Amino acid sequence: MDFNEWEPIYESILKDMGFSREGDEQAALLLSAMLNASNSADISELKALIEGKDVLVCGNAPVLAQELELINPDDFVIITADGATAVLVDREVIPDIIVTDLDGDVEKEIIANKAGAIMVVHGHGDNIDKLHTYVPQLNRIIGSTQAAPLENVFNFGGFSDGDRCAYLAREFGATSITLLGFDFDDENVNPIKKKKLKWARLLIERLNP
Numbered sequence: 001m002d003f004n005e006w007e008p009i010y011e012s013i014l015k016d017m018g019f020s021r022e023g024d025e026q027a028a029l030l031l032s033a034m035l036n037a038s039n040s041a042d043i044s045e046l047k048a049l050i051e052g053k054d055v056l057v058c059g060n061a062p063v064l065a066q067e068l069e070l071i072n073p074d075d076f077v078i079i080t081a082d083g084a085t086a087v088l089v090d091r092e093v094i095p096d097i098i099v100t101d102l103d104g105d106v107e108k109e110i111i112a113n114k115a116g117a118i119m120v121v122h123g124h125g126d127n128i129d130k131l132h133t134y135v136p137q138l139n140r141i142i143g144s145t146q147a148a149p150l151e152n153v154f155n156f157g158g159f160s161d162g163d164r165c166a167y168l169a170r171e172f173g174a175t176s177i178t179l180l181g182f183d184f185d186d187e188n189v190n191p192i193k194k195k196k197l198k199w200a201r202l203l204i205e206r207l208n209p
Ligand SMILES: Nc1ncnc2c1ncn2[C@@H]1O[C@H](COP(=O)(O)OP(=O)(O)OP(=O)(O)O)[C@@H](O)[C@H]1O
Pocket: 058, 059, 060, 061, 062, 081, 082, 083, 084, 101, 103, 104, 160, 161, 162, 163, 181, 182, 183, 184, 186, 189, 193, 196, 197, 200
């Protein structure tokens, strides 16, 4: 996504959530410096996986497990949002791509990564400690930021892990995007998560005018 198009939305999110742009920029620079030829994937691999394909995006709402019963995972290229990865791995399904800010069940994400999943690792002002802990344990990484992109840290649009999955699928030309595990009206969430879900709903609606 063109950063000029994203930037006004990003500024509104920062204001609403009380997050710091400087923190996000610092995280992007750190992530950029941690990536090298041996721990990174090339974005051409994302294009090869997604372009012209039916993509399944899995969010981590409690309904995910139930909704997975209704589909055949083999019919889709699968992108999981952070905590949703464990739900699939527990069912012996390895996603093709994991979009994560590394605050879900990262041990399950490492298992999926070792089995071949590409990791779209998102750096932001509140996960710098997670970048230090987990980036050295991962491979096939694509760097991601919600601030201005860098040479090896991309901004495909989107904010929370789930809506970033959908923006990634759109960016690389998915034929269709099927969402499972999205419940924007979930009442069993804390106030910060509620706000994140409000943005997730708005951003996903924006993808489908
Ligand atoms: N009811 C829901 N509860 C949790 N996640 C949901 C829900 N509905 C949709 N999602 C999507 O699933 C994604 C992955 O969920 P996860 O719990 O791992 O969240 P997250 O983005 O890492 O959030 P946080 O910043 O709170 O850690 C979320 O980013 C969100 O977009």
